[in-house]
Amino acid sequence: MRFVELAATSAAVGATSGRRAKVELLAAALRSLDPDEVPAGAGYLAGELRQRQTGVGWASLRDLPPPAAEPTLTVGGVDAAIEEIAAVGGAGSQARRRELVGQLFAAATADEQRLLVGLFRGELRQGAQAGLLTEAVARAADVPVAAVRRALLLAGDLRAVAVAALSGGAAALAGFGLQVGRPLAPMLAQSAPTVDEALTATGVPAVVDVKLDGIRIQVHRSGQDIAVFTRSLDDITGRLPEVVAAVRALPARELVLDGEAIGLDAEGRPLPFQETSSRAARRTTASTTGGAPVAPAVLAAAERAGETVLTPYFFDLLHLDGVDLIDLPGRERWAALARVVDPTLLVGRVEVDDPEQAGAAFAAAVDAGQEGVVIKDPAAPYDAGRRGAAWVKVKPRHTLDLVVLAVEWGSGRRQGWLSNLHLGARDPRTGEFVMLGKTFKGLTDELLRWQTERFLGLAVEKGDWVVRVRPEQVVEIAFDGVQTSSRYPGGMALRFARVIRYRDDKTAAEADTIDAVRAIHAGRVTG
DNA sequence: GTTACGCCTGCGC
DNA sequence: TTCTGACTGATTCGG
DNA sequence: CCGAATCAGTCAGAAGCGCAGGCGTAAC
Numbered sequence: 001m002r003f004v005e006l007a008a009t010s011a012a013v014g015a016t017s018g019r020r021a022k023v024e025l026l027a028a029a030l031r032s033l034d035p036d037e038v039p040a041g042a043g044y045l046a047g048e049l050r051q052r053q054t055g056v057g058w059a060s061l062r063d064l065p066p067p068a069a070e071p072t073l074t075v076g077g078v079d080a081a082i083e084e085i086a087a088v089g090g091a092g093s094q095a096r097r098r099e100l101v102g103q104l105f106a107a108a109t110a111d112e113q114r115l116l117v118g119l120f121r122g123e124l125r126q127g128a129q130a131g132l133l134t135e136a137v138a139r140a141a142d143v144p145v146a147a148v149r150r151a152l153l154l155a156g157d158l159r160a161v162a163v164a165a166l167s168g169g170a171a172a173l174a175g176f177g178l179q180v181g182r183p184l185a186p187m188l189a190q191s192a193p194t195v196d197e198a199l200t201a202t203g204v205p206a207v208v209d210v211k212l213d214g215i216r217i218q219v220h221r222s223g224q225d226i227a228v229f230t231r232s233l234d235d236i237t238g239r240l241p242e243v244v245a246a247v248r249a250l251p252a253r254e255l256v257l258d259g260e261a262i263g264l265d266a267e268g269r270p271l272p273f274q275e276t277s278s279r280a281a282r283r284t285t286a287s288t289t290g291g292a293p294v295a296p297a298v299l300a301a302a303e304r305a306g307e308t309v310l311t312p313y314f315f316d317l318l319h320l321d322g323v324d325l326i327d328l329p330g331r332e333r334w335a336a337l338a339r340v341v342d343p344t345l346l347v348g349r350v351e352v353d354d355p356e357q358a359g360a361a362f363a364a365a366v367d368a369g370q371e372g373v374v375i376k377d378p379a380a381p382y383d384a385g386r387r388g389a390a391w392v393k394v395k396p397r398h399t400l401d402l403v404v405l406a407v408e409w410g411s412g413r414r415q416g417w418l419s420n421l422h423l424g425a426r427d428p429r430t431g432e433f434v435m436l437g438k439t440f441k442g443l444t445d446e447l448l449r450w451q452t453e454r455f456l457g458l459a460v461e462k463g464d465w466v467v468r469v470r471p472e473q474v475v476e477i478a479f480d481g482v483q484t485s486s487r488y489p490g491g492m493a494l495r496f497a498r499v500i501r502y503r504d505d506k507t508a509a510e511a512d513t514i515d516a517v518r519a520i521h522a523g524r525v526t527g
Numbered sequence: 528g529t530t531a532c533g534c535c536t537g538c539g540c
Numbered sequence: 541t542t543c544t545g546a547c548t549g550a551t552t553c554g555g
Numbered sequence: 556c557c558g559a560a561t562c563a564g565t566c567a568g569a570a571g572c573g574c575a576g577g578c579g580t581a582a583c
Contacts, residue, residue, distance in 0.1 A: 055577090057536050057537080059534075089578095091578075094535090094577090123568085125567085132566075213540085215540075216539090230538080232539090276539090277573070277574065278574055281538075281574055281576090283576075388564090408570095412569065414568095414570095419569075437571070437572070438570085439570085439571065441542050441569080441570075442543060444545090486573085487573085494572080495541085496572080497571070497572090498543065499543095
C-alpha cells in the first residue's frame with residue numbers, strides 16, 4: 001500500500017469531528033493494507049511507530065527538506081527506513097541519523113511529511129489513537145469490539161492484535177489469553193478530591209489501600225524466570241534485582257503480581273519520589289546482576305554503600321499456578337495474594353463500611369508519609385487498562401496563591417489563546433517573585449478567553465512564544481507537593497500544579513511567600 | 528587525550 | 541501525572 | 556408517544572516536573 005493513502009486517511013480523520021465517521025475511515029484504510037504491512041500500518045493509523053525509540057524527536061524535526069511533488073513511498077518502505085533510523089548508534093550516529101531522516105522526508109509529499117512528523121513526535125493530533133483504532137479493527141475484521149479490546153488489554157500490543165483480527169477473525173482473537181511472561185495493561189484508578197466522593201463511586205463496603213509514591217510494577221514469574229514490567233509495559237527486570245529476589249522467594253510456581261516499588265529510609269518511611277524514580281531509571285547499579293538471583297547479603301551491602309534499594313509492595317494477583325484470577329472479585333484475588341505473599345510485602349489495606357473509617361485510613365496513610373489512598377470496590381474484577389469507578393484514588397491537595405509572571409501562547413486547540421502560566425511566589429526580603437513552575441491545567445475556555453485579554457493588558461514584553469507581564473495577577477494554584485529543582489531559582493518546583501481560580505480580591509503583595517513553599521518542601525506535609 | 532558540560536530523547540510520575 | 545471538552549449511547553423528562 | 560434534555564462513560568489533547576543516558580563539543 002502506498003504511504004500517501006495513509007497520509008490521506010490521517011488528514012481526513014483529522015478533519016472529521018464525529019468518532020463513528022473516524023472509525024469508518026480508519027477501518028477502510030485497515031482493509032486495504034497488505035497483510036505484511038498491517039503491523040506498521042495499523043500503528044501509523046493510531047499515531048504510533050512500531051519502533052518505540054527512534055532517537056528522533058522535536059528538535060530533529062525543526063528544519064526539514066522541501067516535500068516531494070510526487071508520492072513514491074510505500075508503507076513497508078517507510079517502516080524499513082524508520083527501522084534503519086532507529087538502529088543507528090555509536091560515534092557519528094547523530095549525523096548519520098540526521099542524514100537518514102533528511103532522505104526520508106525529502107522523499108515524502110507534504111501530506112506524508114505531516115504524518116511522519118506526527119509519528120516521530122508522538123503527537124499526531126488527528127483525533128484518533130489506539131482507542132478508536134480498536135473500534136476500527138473490529139469494524140474492518142467484522143468482529144465484536146469487546147473481543148478486540150480484551151485481546152488488546154491482555155496482549156498489550158495493538159499491532160499483534162490487529163494482525164490477528166484481520167487475518168484470523170474472532171477465533172484468532174480468542175487466543176489472546178493472559179500469558180505469564182507477557183505484560184497486560186494495568187488497571188487504572190479514577191481520581192476523587194475527597195474520601196467521601198470516592199466512596200460514592202465505589203459504594204460500601206469498600207477496601208482502602210495505601211497509595212505508595214513509587215513506580216507501578218507488574219511482576220511475572222514462571223518457575224525461575226521472573227520479569228518486571230512498568231506501567232507502559234517496558235521490561236525493567238535488569239534494573240530491579242531486589243524485586244526479582246523478593247518474588248523468587250515466594251512459594252509459587254507461576255505468578256502475575258501487581259504492585260508498586262518504592263525506596264524507604266532507615267525508619268521505613270518513603271523516600272521522595274525523585275529518589276525512587278532515579279534509582280528505577282538507572283540501568284546499571286551496584287546491585288544489578290542482570291536478573292540473576294541476588295542474595296539478601298548483597299542487597300544489604302548495596303544499601304550500606306548508599307545505594308537506594310527499592311522494595312516491592314503488592315496489591316493484586318492476576319494469575320496463580322495456572323489459574324487466571326482477573327475475572328474474580330477483588331476480595332478473592334486479595335485472599336489468594338495474601339496466601340502467597342509475605343504480609344510485609346503487601347500494601348496496607350483496611351475494609352471499611354462508612355466514610356468515617358475510610359477517612360481515618362486516609363489520615364493514617366498521609367501521616368505515615370504516603371501519597372494517599374486508593375479506595376476499591378471489593379466485588380469488582382480486574383479491568384485491565386480501564387480507569388473505571390471500581391478503583392478511586394484520593395490524595396491530599398495543597399493550595400497557594402501565586403503571582404503570574406509570564407504566559408505562553410497555546411497551540412493546537414488553544415491556538416490564539418494565552419495558555420501556559422509561569423508562576424511565582426513572593427520573596428518578602430527582596431520584593432521580587434521566585435518562579436516555581438508552569439501550569440496550563442484547570443483552565444476552561446472561558447478562563448482562557450479572559451486571561452488572554454487580561455495578560456495582554458499587563459504585558460511588558462510580547463514575544464512570539466512567551467509574553468512577560470507585570471507581576472500583579474494573583475491565582476490560586478493546587479498542587480500535589482514540592483520537589484527539589486535544579487532548574488528554578490528557588491531550588492524548588494511544584495508537582496502537578498493546576499489552576500483553581502483567579503484571586504481578584506488579592507494583590508501581589510498579599511500572595512504567598514517562598515517561605516511558605518519552603519515549609520511544605522521541608523515538612524512534606526499538608527500546607 | 529580526558530573531562531566537563533550541554534542538548535536531546537525517552538520515560539517515570 | 542491533571543484537567544477540560546467533545547462525542548455517544550442510554551435514560552429520563554416534558555409537551 | 557416521541558423528540559428533547561440530561562447523564563455517564565470514553566477518548567483525545569492541552570502541557571508540567573525530574574532524571575538517566577547517549578552523543579557531540581568545548582575546555583583543560
